[in-house]
Amino acid sequence: MREQIFWLVDFFRGQPVRKHYKELGAILKDPFGDLASSIRQKALSELLSHANKTVPFYKEISPSKFADFPVIDKKRIQDDFDSFKSAKFDTENLFKVATSGSTGVPFILFHDQRKRNRNTADVLYFMEKTGYRIGNKFFELEVWRKHNQRSRLRNFLQNSIQFDISKLTDERIDEMLELIKNTNQEINILGFASALETICKYLDEKKQTAKFKNIKGIIANSEYLSDYTRDAVERHFGSPIYSRYSNEEIGIIGHQTNTSGTAFELNWASYFIEILDMQEDIPAKKGSMGRLVITDLYNYSMPLIRYDTGDVGIFDERGQQFLKVVEGRKMDMVFDTSGNILSSHVVYTKFLAYYDLLNQYQFIQTGKKDYTIRLNAKVKFDREEELIKSVKEDFGQDANIKVEYVMEIPPLSSGKRRKVINRMVFK
Known part of the structure; x- marks a missing residue:
């Protein structure tokens, strides 16, 4: 009708x-x-x-x-x-x-x-x-x-x-x-x-x-x-x-x-x-x-x-x-330590093995070789070294990776959630 x-x-x-x-x-x-x-x-x-x-x-x-x-x-x-x-x-x-x-x-x-x-x-x-x-x-x-x-x-x-x-x-x-x-x-x-x-x-x-x-x-x-x-x-x-x-x-x-x-x-x-x-x-x-x-x-x-x-x-x-x-x-594109563009899909694959352990994650590039991983874990996350090793395989062995544990990764005002962020574009 x-x-x-x-x-x-x-x-x-x-x-x-x-x-x-x-x-x-x-x-x-x-x-x-x-x-x-x-x-x-x-x-x-x-x-x-x-x-x-x-x-x-x-x-x-x-x-x-x-x-x-x-x-x-x-x-x-x-x-x-x-x-x-x-x-x-x-x-x-x-x-x-x-x-x-x-x-x-x-x-x-x-x-x-x-x-x-x-x-x-x-x-x-x-x-x-x-x-x-x-x-x-x-x-x-x-x-x-x-x-x-x-x-x-x-x-x-x-x-x-x-x-x-x-x-x-x-x-x-x-x-x-x-x-x-x-x-x-x-x-x-x-x-x-x-x-x-x-x-x-x-x-x-x-x-x-x-x-x-x-x-x-x-x-x-x-x-x-x-x-x-x-x-x-x-x-x-x-x-x-x-x-x-x-x-x-x-x-x-x-x-x-x-x-x-x-x-x-x-x-x-x-x-x-x-x-x-x-x-x-x-x-x-x-x-x-x-x-x-x-x-x-x-x-x-x-x-x-x-x-x-x-x-x-x-x-x-x-x-x-x-x-x-x-x-x-x-601004959501990321680069390896040599300056090559990497697909955001590469980032996603790094966390696929841990989906049952995580509520949320966020991957942030803060410098040419600097990266921060924010994790909202369901339980104590004891596979940090394994995750860092996996990230370095694609981003470079000289990558500086910091892992932060948070209680919540809030959405943007629009309701969208950015899992991948490149903060270098603001520098």
């Missing part, structure tokens, strides 16, 4: 979401085919022309030369905010979007109605490829506060439950599991990977297996999805789990789907995506890690052209249709 009502309302509004949704399907079926390439090139050309005519920052740049547009980032926009706003839009009619600021100062920009409709279509398209249908019961595991809490009426209409994970205690987990158990509808779940991991660890400790039969798909967002969490979710909830790559200021950039495997299907329909060298604004070498730079084709109120997301990744061997890995923020 909710699905029919949603599309009926969209119909009477002129089908703004349906039109975007259909275009997404047409493009992403073969994003580099002749038809899709033609649509995408037209969208890019129109965006660049619009920016040149109405956005002060871009008025001196020829819209015919995409490479002439500079790579920008949050700081560049914050320092000259008004020059990035299109003169064609009245701010009062726009939608303010703010990032959490969990790793720095909150970032604010504006979306117009067309961009909002496009984002809605993006969400529907990719969620359907993870088992979701409009009307399914939707559990959202996040930190909910006044700035993002929806009204009861809106949650009812969307058939959603905003479940707060600020303090994910055993009692709170039991409460969530009971809610799911008592739901006689098809269910989808969206939540931080760290929250899903905490829930699975609790079930492992209690030797419980939920085995719900009505969960159609689970999506982990905002954080790295470990192999443990992926396996444990499928084991306990009887549902596949998918990772989403998105951010607040843009939307869904990539998504694992029921056909992509562990790679991310990239949203070439809504964005132009580049992976640039870590130091220079040139394409990264094939198979090398690079900066993810995004051009949003549909936000005309405040165009983001060649926007450095602060994340890094590698295109998949199958081509640019897929992202093999996304490593998160550059």
Whole structure:
């Protein structure tokens, strides 16, 4: 019923979401085919022309030369905010979007109605490829506060439950599991990977297996999805789990789907995506890690052209249709003692053998050869030397490693938990 009502309302509004949704399907079926390439090139050309005519920052740049547009980032926009706003839009009619600021100062920009409709279509398209249908019961595991809490009426209409994970205690987990158990509808779940991991660890400790039969798909967002969490979710909830790559200021950039495997299907329909060298604004070498730079084709109120997301990744061997890995923020990347970049997955493997002994861990690089490991242990941890030896195997035998024992590793204000931190970037 909710699905029919949603599309009926969209119909009477002129089908703004349906039109975007259909275009997404047409493009992403073969994003580099002749038809899709033609649509995408037209969208890019129109965006660049619009920016040149109405956005002060871009008025001196020829819209015919995409490479002439500079790579920008949050700081560049914050320092000259008004020059990035299109003169064609009245701010009062726009939608303010703010990032959490969990790793720095909150970032604010504006979306117009067309961009909002496009984002809605993006969400529907990719969620359907993870088992979701409009009307399914939707559990959202996040930190909910006044700035993002929806009204009861809106949650009812969307058939959603905003479940707060600020303090994910055993009692709170039991409460969530009971809610799911008592739901006689098809269910989808969206939540931080760290929250899903905490829930699975609790079930492992209690030797419980939920085995719900009505969960159609689970999506982990905002954080790295470990192999443990992926396996444990499928084991306990009887549902596949998918990772989403998105951010607040843009939307869904990539998504694992029921056909992509562990790679991310990239949203070439809504964005132009580049992976640039870590130091220079040139394409990264094939198979090398690079900066993810995004051009949003549909936000005309405040165009983001060649926007450095602060994340890094590698295109998949199958081509640019897929992202093999996304490593998160550059400030979360770590290096060995010789200065070589190491994947955050390497850090994860160092702690896999100790999952039954630890509540939490955090790995921090504090200097070129200096590392701190913070452990919140369940019991006395007597394998410290073994852990240090394992870390040195990948980070270097000359690594200086300090282990600290703590009672709690608190989440950021957004509710996210950073397991890997590089503090050298602030020096």
